Amino acid sequence: MHGKRHDMTVHSDQPYNAEPPPSALAGSDLTPTDAFYCRNHGPVPDLDPGSWRLRVDGRVATPLTLSLDDLRGRLPEATETATLQCAGNRRAGLTAVRDIPGEAPWGPAATATATWTGVRLTDVLDAAGLADGATDVEFVGADVSDAADPPQEFGGSVPLRKARMPEVLLAWAMNDEPLSPVHGAPLRVVVPGYIGARSVKWLQRIEVRDRPSANFFQASTYRLLPPDAPVTATPGEGVELGLVAVNSDFLRPDDGSSHPAGPVTVAGYAFAGGDRTVVRVDVSSDGGATWAQADLGTQASPWAWRHWSATVDVPRGTTEVLARAWDSSAALQPERPEQVWNPKGYVNNSWARLRLRGV
Ligand code: MTE
Numbered sequence: 001m002h003g004k005r006h007d008m009t010v011h012s013d014q015p016y017n018a019e020p021p022p023s024a025l026a027g028s029d030l031t032p033t034d035a036f037y038c039r040n041h042g043p044v045p046d047l048d049p050g051s052w053r054l055r056v057d058g059r060v061a062t063p064l065t066l067s068l069d070d071l072r073g074r075l076p077e078a079t080e081t082a083t084l085q086c087a088g089n090r091r092a093g094l095t096a097v098r099d100i101p102g103e104a105p106w107g108p109a110a111t112a113t114a115t116w117t118g119v120r121l122t123d124v125l126d127a128a129g130l131a132d133g134a135t136d137v138e139f140v141g142a143d144v145s146d147a148a149d150p151p152q153e154f155g156g157s158v159p160l161r162k163a164r165m166p167e168v169l170l171a172w173a174m175n176d177e178p179l180s181p182v183h184g185a186p187l188r189v190v191v192p193g194y195i196g197a198r199s200v201k202w203l204q205r206i207e208v209r210d211r212p213s214a215n216f217f218q219a220s221t222y223r224l225l226p227p228d229a230p231v232t233a234t235p236g237e238g239v240e241l242g243l244v245a246v247n248s249d250f251l252r253p254d255d256g257s258s259h260p261a262g263p264v265t266v267a268g269y270a271f272a273g274g275d276r277t278v279v280r281v282d283v284s285s286d287g288g289a290t291w292a293q294a295d296l297g298t299q300a301s302p303w304a305w306r307h308w309s310a311t312v313d314v315p316r317g318t319t320e321v322l323a324r325a326w327d328s329s330a331a332l333q334p335e336r337p338e339q340v341w342n343p344k345g346y347v348n349n350s351w352a353r354l355r356l357r358g359v
Helices: 068-074 091-095 121-128
Strands: 009-012 017-019 054-058 064-066 077-085 111-120 136-145 152-159 169-174 188-190 203-209 247-252 262-271 278-284 295-299 306-314 317-327 352-358
Touching: 054 121, 064 121, 068 111, 068 169, 077 188, 111 121, 121 169, 121 203, 247 317, 247 352, 262 278, 262 317, 262 352, 278 295, 278 306, 306 317, 306 352
Parallel strands: 054 203
Antiparallel strands: 009 017, 054 064, 077 111, 111 169, 136 152, 136 203, 169 188, 247 262, 262 306, 278 317, 295 306, 317 352
């Protein structure tokens, strides 16, 4: 369905939410589109690219209505390789600590990396011209989500200083192919380094504002609440999520798999958002008493994850292998999911754990 691999874990059909087996993300810095996770809060809209228009308004000098041809014809094309990561990535580790009703137990594959092609958001903002008081840029999609209270189009904003950065794109292509409907055709935002929720799909409106978005998916969800808070936040409660915290997980071999006792090569990804990058990944097979540094792969762009690998010794019986990443601000993943549990199950960046059986 939706051009995805047959072995996706489908968290829900309607709306379509799915992630691939972790091993599908290994082996290549760029994720094949058929293995790229999908996260939707409403039905996939069926938009006709010919009649589709993008409205740019709010605190701008000249409100604009742009067609795809306008964007392609008037502005320079830009391409960026960037990792998207959902704030709910690895939620399963938090669900195991305490139930998280109403939220799918996403595994470690609600993240992936693609090349995105389109125009720079900052060029569109220049075309409209900014008016006084502009501080935030809101994106609104064409999909109406019943999960929102009240039901509304999916949206969210980023600070103007991020919107002005050259890496923030309005993209019509993914991995050199036209964007597919499920990934936001005809146009989506790509905000590298921010939680996936800000990369709004089926973009139909950009509003330049003097404050952050009041959209349900920014003001009331995708917020970090204290563990004892009620699940439904009042708008503005808790910490608004934005920059992606340093995180990592295993991609190979499969959790729970059996191997001849002896050396086993394990591999995974690590990612840090904002303007931070992953600088080190440690692996332990003795519960964290000692750590060895994994081999870090190349980084396809400053906005992309890094793959890593290490060889660990697996004796007979069950061994738990641990991994933890450090970013360029010397932030280290926290040890246990209990330490980061929150009522909506966001940002599980606790150490990665993989059980292997030596036989
Ligand atoms: N944009 C719209 N319009 N509607 C959505 O439900 N989901 C967001 C974001 N953009 C969403 C959206 C979330 S939470 C994530 S993680 C990413 O899209 C996922 O992008 P993908 O489905 O292309 O992988």
